[in-house]
Amino acid sequence: MATVEPKLILLFSGKRKSGKDYVTDLIHKRLGPDVCCILRLSGPLKQQYAQEHGLDFDELLGAGEYKEKYRADMIQWGEKQREKDPGFFCRVAIKAAQQPIWIVSDTRRLSDLQWFWREYPSQSRCVRVEASEETRRERGWEFTTGIDDAESECGLDQGVDFDWIIKNEGDGSQLEEQLATGLLSIAKEKAKED
Numbered sequence: 001m002a003t004v005e006p007k008l009i010l011l012f013s014g015k016r017k018s019g020k021d022y023v024t025d026l027i028h029k030r031l032g033p034d035v036c037c038i039l040r041l042s043g044p045l046k047q048q049y050a051q052e053h054g055l056d057f058d059e060l061l062g063a064g065e066y067k068e069k070y071r072a073d074m075i076q077w078g079e080k081q082r083e084k085d086p087g088f089f090c091r092v093a094i095k096a097a098q099q100p101i102w103i104v105s106d107t108r109r110l111s112d113l114q115w116f117w118r119e120y121p122s123q124s125r126c127v128r129v130e131a132s133e134e135t136r137r138e139r140g141w142e143f144t145t146g147i148d149d150a151e152s153e154c155g156l157d158q159g160v161d162f163d164w165i166i167k168n169e170g171d172g173s174q175l176e177e178q179l180a181t182g183l184l185s186i187a188k189e190k191a192k193e194d
């Protein structure tokens with residue numbers, strides 16, 4: 001398990017090219033590396049997948065064609081791991097966490113959220129990053145059968161009452177305002193609960 005008990009965990013999800021990494025990087029810069037860390041469930045998945053398949057881990061972490069080439073097979077491989085142990089990637093991802101606020105940038109399945117809700121019920125908040133298909137296409141997204149209609153992309157489309165929804169359209173000119181008010185609102189609500 002993690003070496004520190006978190007005060008707040010922001011569980012992010014969103015469709016491909018909705019801006020999960022972009023938004024979580026902005027929040028990380030806003031709060032600072034002493035206060036928060038970004039954790040990725042896909043990190044340990046890609047590392048083990050790369051090891052088992054003799055692939056380049058750094059390339060899989062990138063945003064280019066190399067990752068997309070192996071995405072479908074990584075999804076299937078990852079789902080087989082999750083069937084055996086739904087919390088495996090969550091446990092590995094939080095091991096390095098030292099800061100009081102955790103930003104999990106890439107939850108995709110109810111089993112991901114359920115693990116955090118079970119292990120950290122009072123600290124976990126669900127955040128959804130949304131962008132129109134037009135905006136996502138402008139950022140390089142193309143609908144891919146077997147990926148954009150599968151659990152990896154659709155697993156959290158229903159059944160989640162999100163604590164915060166971030167609209168990340170266009171150049172995101174409204175983004176900074178949303179982040180300021182959203183973070184303040186979550187902090188205030190958490191303080192009332194503690």
Ligand SMILES: Nc1ncnc2c1ncn2[C@@H]1O[C@H](COP(=O)(O)OP(=O)(O)O)[C@@H](O)[C@H]1O
Binds near residue numbers: 018019
């Ligand atoms: N508000 C924004 N303004 C400018 N560029 C953005 C914005 N949101 C996302 N992007 C860009 O769009 C691309 C996809 O964003 P990313 O965060 O990687 O999406 P995801 O992690 O959801 O797949 C990246 O090149 C990123 O820099």
Ligand SMILES: C[C@@](O)(CCOP(=O)(O)OP(=O)(O)O)CC(=O)O
Binds near residue numbers: 017021
């Ligand atoms: C097999 C994956 O973990 C690959 C995820 O890679 P990224 O997290 O890099 O994806 P995006 O940022 O949304 O483009 C997805 C899964 O179903 O576990």
